[in-house]
Amino acid sequence: MAQAAHAAEAPHSSTGIDSRKVLMWIFLASECLFFGSLIATYLVFKGDIPLPAPGFIEAHMHDGVVTGWFPTDRVVDGVEYAGVLNIPVTSASTFVLLMSSVAMVLAVYGAQNGRLKMMKIWLLATLLLGIIFLGFQVFEFHEFGAEGLNLATNQFGASFFVLTGFHGAHVTVGVLMLGSMLLASMRRTGLGPEAGFHVETIGLYWHFVDIVWIVIFTVVYLVPA
Amino acid sequence: MSAEGGHAAGSHERSHPTVRQYVLIGLLLTVITIVELAASYTPGLGVLLIPILMVLSGIKFVIVVAYFMHLRFEKALLTRLFVFGFVLAGAILISLLALFWGDPAVINR
Numbered sequence A: 001m002a003q004a005a006h007a008a009e010a011p012h013s014s015t016g017i018d019s020r021k022v023l024m025w026i027f028l029a030s031e032c033l034f035f036g037s038l039i040a041t042y043l044v045f046k047g048d049i050p051l052p053a054p055g056f057i058e059a060h061m062h063d064g065v066v067t068g069w070f071p072t073d074r075v076v077d078g079v080e081y082a083g084v085l086n087i088p089v090t091s092a093s094t095f096v097l098l099m100s101s102v103a104m105v106l107a108v109y110g111a112q113n114g115r116l117k118m119m120k121i122w123l124l125a126t127l128l129l130g131i132i133f134l135g136f137q138v139f140e141f142h143e144f145g146a147e148g149l150n151l152a153t154n155q156f157g158a159s160f161f162v163l164t165g166f167h168g169a170h171v172t173v174g175v176l177m178l179g180s181m182l183l184a185s186m187r188r189t190g191l192g193p194e195a196g197f198h199v200e201t202i203g204l205y206w207h208f209v210d211i212v213w214i215v216i217f218t219v220v221y222l223v224p225a
Numbered sequence B: 001m002s003a004e005g006g007h008a009a010g011s012h013e014r015s016h017p018t019v020r021q022y023v024l025i026g027l028l029l030t031v032i033t034i035v036e037l038a039a040s041y042t043p044g045l046g047v048l049l050i051p052i053l054m055v056l057s058g059i060k061f062v063i064v065v066a067y068f069m070h071l072r073f074e075k076a077l078l079t080r081l082f083v084f085g086f087v088l089a090g091a092i093l094i095s096l097l098a099l100f101w102g103d104p105a106v107i108n109r
Helices: A002-009 A019-047 A054-059 A088-110 A116-147 A155-185 A195-222 B004-008 B019-042 B046-068 B076-100
Strands: A064-065 A075-076 A080-083
Touching: A019 A195, A019 B076, A075 A088, A075 A116, A088 A116, A088 B019, A088 B046, A116 A155, A116 A195, A155 A195, A195 B019, A195 B046, B019 B046
Parallel strands: A064 A080
Antiparallel strands: A075 A080
16 A cells, blocks of 8 residues: 555656656756856856957047946957946845745745645746846846947857856746746645645756856856956 | 645655745845855955855755756656756856956957
8 A cells, every 4th residue: 555655756757857857957068068058158258358440439438438338347449438237236135036046946845845835925026036136137138238338239248148148048938937836826726736846947947047047147247357 | 636745746855844844944045145144244355255156056046946946856757857957057157258258359349
């Protein structure tokens, strides 16, 4: 009887691990390659950014300072450039994403231990923190655009927006998944008998998005050019 | 399969952290981030700055993967899968930097 119950609970795979979880980890491993390539591209262009054309300098000179070209402040050939990266604001958004990971792991804990109210509360907290992070990113992109930096400005702009934009797209997908999971948990049947597994799987994706940002925050914002 | 059953089906070998431990890990991550930030604003670190930032970032990365993603509590197969992808990504990163870092034909395109 006990053996039959154990057989019913055992994952159907030769590895002893639920195949869906293995698939998720393979997906996350492939995402490492994706973001690794984008980070490498960013580093190549961050290392040596060419000077802007005179037309750009004239168009973006405000009070003797040129904006929207370099990531950090610098003076080249007597011309003062203001860096676009706003580290205090990004530090705040990094804190928000870190806290969303804490909220996510508490939601997983609630789901795996049958504490459904706890699961719902922390899923909602994760969702809201994810939306706040996206708000920070929209604000940052808007500020950069106002200063003259966009995808077409220079190689730094192109690689920066592609890298952080793809990360933002991943956060957006995560927010949508969290929202749909939260809505599904409100149904009369809830998330069904595998609630713990479903929330854990989305949690894996969410934490991955967080670790990618841990690397981006250091490489893009903190490491000097 | 119950919620508890779903938990057990993940073939965990060690017991998971408690809520208190998760919160403490979150605090630790916050402290490491503050130290990173302080280091980036500290003048005089010179060539030490980048290794310091990389080590701190690596510690945060490992903590999240090991405890929040529960890799520490899973079977070794999942760790091998993820490390394989991560090492491959590192190799791509190093290769691209070796090929194109400072190459004027790329930078000025």
